[in-house]
Amino acid sequence: MHHPTYGTHMKIKSQLSQIIKKVLEDANIEAEDIVISDATKPEFGDYQFNGVMRLAKILRKNPRQIAMDVVKHIDTTGMITKVEVAGPGFINIWLDNRWISTQANSILEDKRVGVGLVENSQKVVVDYSGPNMAKQMHVGHLRSSIIGDTLATLLEFLGDEVIRQNHIGDWGTQFGMLIAHLEEQGADGNQNLQDLEQFYKDAKVRFDESEEFANIAREYVVKIQSGDEHCLNLWRQFIDKSLGHCEEVYAKLGVNLTRNDVRAESFYNSELPNIIKILKDKNISTNSNGAECVFVDGEDKPPVIIQKRDGGFLYATTDLSALKFRAGELEADRICYVVDARQGQHFKQVFSISKQANIVGESVALEHIAFGTMMDRSGKPFKTRDGGTIKLIDLLDEAVIRAKETIKKRNEYSEAELNRVATAIGIGAVKYADLSISRESNYLFSWDKMLSFDGNTALYMQYAYARIQSIFRKHNAEIIGEIKIDDELEHKLALMILKFEDTLTKASIEATPHTITSYLYDLVTLFMKFYEQNPILKDGVEKEVKMSRLQLSKLTANVIEKGLDILGIEVVDRI
RNA sequence: GCACCCAUAGUUCAGCUGGAUAGAACGCUAGUUUGCGGUACUGGAGGUCACAGGUUCGAAUCCUGUUGGGUGUACCA
Numbered sequence: 001m002h003h004p005t006y007g008t009h010m011k012i013k014s015q016l017s018q019i020i021k022k023v024l025e026d027a028n029i030e031a032e033d034i035v036i037s038d039a040t041k042p043e044f045g046d047y048q049f050n051g052v053m054r055l056a057k058i059l060r061k062n063p064r065q066i067a068m069d070v071v072k073h074i075d076t077t078g079m080i081t082k083v084e085v086a087g088p089g090f091i092n093i094w095l096d097n098r099w100i101s102t103q104a105n106s107i108l109e110d111k112r113v114g115v116g117l118v119e120n121s122q123k124v125v126v127d128y129s130g131p132n133m134a135k136q137m138h139v140g141h142l143r144s145s146i147i148g149d150t151l152a153t154l155l156e157f158l159g160d161e162v163i164r165q166n167h168i169g170d171w172g173t174q175f176g177m178l179i180a181h182l183e184e185q186g187a188d189g190n191q192n193l194q195d196l197e198q199f200y201k202d203a204k205v206r207f208d209e210s211e212e213f214a215n216i217a218r219e220y221v222v223k224i225q226s227g228d229e230h231c232l233n234l235w236r237q238f239i240d241k242s243l244g245h246c247e248e249v250y251a252k253l254g255v256n257l258t259r260n261d262v263r264a265e266s267f268y269n270s271e272l273p274n275i276i277k278i279l280k281d282k283n284i285s286t287n288s289n290g291a292e293c294v295f296v297d298g299e300d301k302p303p304v305i306i307q308k309r310d311g312g313f314l315y316a317t318t319d320l321s322a323l324k325f326r327a328g329e330l331e332a333d334r335i336c337y338v339v340d341a342r343q344g345q346h347f348k349q350v351f352s353i354s355k356q357a358n359i360v361g362e363s364v365a366l367e368h369i370a371f372g373t374m375m376d377r378s379g380k381p382f383k384t385r386d387g388g389t390i391k392l393i394d395l396l397d398e399a400v401i402r403a404k405e406t407i408k409k410r411n412e413y414s415e416a417e418l419n420r421v422a423t424a425i426g427i428g429a430v431k432y433a434d435l436s437i438s439r440e441s442n443y444l445f446s447w448d449k450m451l452s453f454d455g456n457t458a459l460y461m462q463y464a465y466a467r468i469q470s471i472f473r474k475h476n477a478e479i480i481g482e483i484k485i486d487d488e489l490e491h492k493l494a495l496m497i498l499k500f501e502d503t504l505t506k507a508s509i510e511a512t513p514h515t516i517t518s519y520l521y522d523l524v525t526l527f528m529k530f531y532e533q534n535p536i537l538k539d540g541v542e543k544e545v546k547m548s549r550l551q552l553s554k555l556t557a558n559v560i561e562k563g564l565d566i567l568g569i570e571v572v573d574r575i
Numbered sequence: 576g577c578a579c580c581c582a583u584a585g586u587u588c589a590g591c592u593g594g595a596u597a598g599a600a601c602g603c604u605a606g607u608u609u610g611c612g613g614u615a616c617u618g619g620a621g622g623u624c625a626c627a628g629g630u631u632c633g634a635a636u637c638c639u640g641u642u643g644g645g646u647g648u649a650c651c652a
Binding site: 033035037040041044048050053054056057063086087088089090130132169172173265288289290291293297300301302303304305307308309310312314315318341342343344345346348370372373406410436437438440441442444446448449452453454455456457459460463466467470471474475514518521522525528529531532533535536537538539541574575 | 577578579580581587588589592593594595596598599600601611612614615616617631632633645646647648649650651652
């Protein structure tokens with residue numbers, strides 16, 4: 001896996017690591033990765049370097065001695081104000097208040113709040129959402145949609161060229177049934193498509209009850225596949241309508257997917273035989289029991305079937321074709337699949353085949369951005385059983401209704417304002433709850449938890465933001481002046497603000513949105529403490545101090561706003 | 576059967592390219608407070624990091640095994 005190189009704009013850790021590296025080099029000590037970590041305790045400073053012990057082992061020298069040498073040669077007149085050796089050879093680092101305030105002051109008017117652009121911009125394909133056109137979007141599509149959208153937004157913000165790909169499921173045998181039903185209903189059909197779920201059920205009933213209908217449905221599958229215009233028209237009509245449903249959900253969710261991002265399964269149809277040919281020609285696939293197979297994991301393990309005995313193709317073939325398109329036509333450097341963890345094996349195999357067959361170049365990074373299952377309160381997955389699925393659209397509507405209940409009593413709202421605020425809060429709650437869990441673990445869905453003002457929730461962030469806006473309203477004048485740090489909490493808060501870039505960088509490399517939410521939570525908690533102890537607008541606060549604290553508040557609000565924006569969550573000025 | 580994932584406070588979760596006394600939140604509990612939005616802030620109790628070995632200066636983190644749970648596994652996607 002190769003990682004992009006980032007600029008040194010505000011990258012604190014990389015600056016520190018360069019300082020240490022230089023000092024070690026001057027002492028003729030070679031070190032590959034200088035990993036700087038956040039100090040584990042306040043008394044250990046702001047950052048620490050723990051790598052000396054490892055180096056000492058290799059060099060067979062006393063770690064404390066090396067650490068002492070390093071510390072002696074570190075310049076403490078600039079960024080770093082103090083370094084010390086502790087324990088067996090830890091190096092603790094304190095950053096200078098003036099340096100921090102200079103950095104903070106330099107980003108007061110910066111829309112990017114100090115976050116630079118990547119030096120080596122990559123072309124990144126992010127494949128996410130991928131709903132099935134035969135059905136209405138349900139809770140199972142939620143995580144892919146919002147994690148994928150966040151990843152895309154994040155990478156774009158950091159300067160990568162992002163190509164969103166919505167690999168919608170628009171092909172397969174069930175469409176024969178659906179368009180047969182659509183045609184049978186004639187003019188009413190379009191009307192009945194309002195409720196796709198019901199339409200699917202009705203079609204299924206017809207399929208089961210009428211032999212004649214079932215035969216037509218089967219015929220239609222063949223006809224679509226052979227390019228029959230009449231059937232294709234019905235099919236397009238159906239897909240268009242279904243996609244419209246999805247767009248409604250995207251609009252409500254605030255997910256940035258448009259028709260331009262749709263690259264449906266069917267898009268790859270004509271290319272599938274070519275994939276088989278490539279794999280056959282390279283002797284990667286073999287015929288086994290009539291099916292064309294690739295034995296990725298060995299002869300004794302189940303193979304990946306790329307062509308069925310009856311000549312049909314499977315989704316592995318489609319994915320290989322999509323990989324070819326993305327690496328070839330789209331020229332991607334990195335391809336991210338935001339898909340349920342349960343498909344891990346599939347992607348491992350498909351990635352492996354694509355590299356082996358050189359369908360995808362050696363340098364292209366292929367990543368399965370896996371996520372866990374959404375569970376209900378009893379710890380069971382939201383299952384996709386007939387009739388029992390929770391439609392995503394209903395879930396989102398409920399979120400907004402619940403948000404209204406939560407905030408209604410707080411303030412007098414006009415109806416328009418209540419709707420706007422409740423939407424931001426309700427949708428934000430759903431998204432934040434999902435994004436704040438490390439994505440690979442399963443996720444327990446709880447309305448009460450996600451709509452709480454307490455704890456690591458969107459509402460807590462939005463509340464903090466609104467509270468800061470309220471300070472500005474009360475101040476009701478220009479904020480002019482510089483940040484000056486002479487207090488421990490100011491030091492911590494300003495430094496936290498400056499850590500935004502390191503946080504986003506980490507989140508982008510590991511594709512972990514929860515890195516961002518944890519950071520925001522820490523930031524907001526810190527701000528609340530700062531605000532509690534450092535009066536801003538109270539009588540008796542000197543003007544310079546007041547301005548400095550207002551500026552810190554402003555930067556905090558800017559980071560919250562930008563951070564939430566990357567997560568696809570809106571802020572409001574008043575709750 | 577085989578493969579992958581998971582197991583951390585009563586609960587929901589962080590921490591995992593090895594580092595100092597394992598962190599939050601909720602809940603419980605004790606405070607602050609005539610409050611620049613108190614849905615705030617401060618403190619306390621609560622842990623054999625599933626279990627057993629191993630690697631080493633040092634393990635929640637890496638390796639092996641055991642137990643318990645989840646998922647996937649030849650012609651759906």
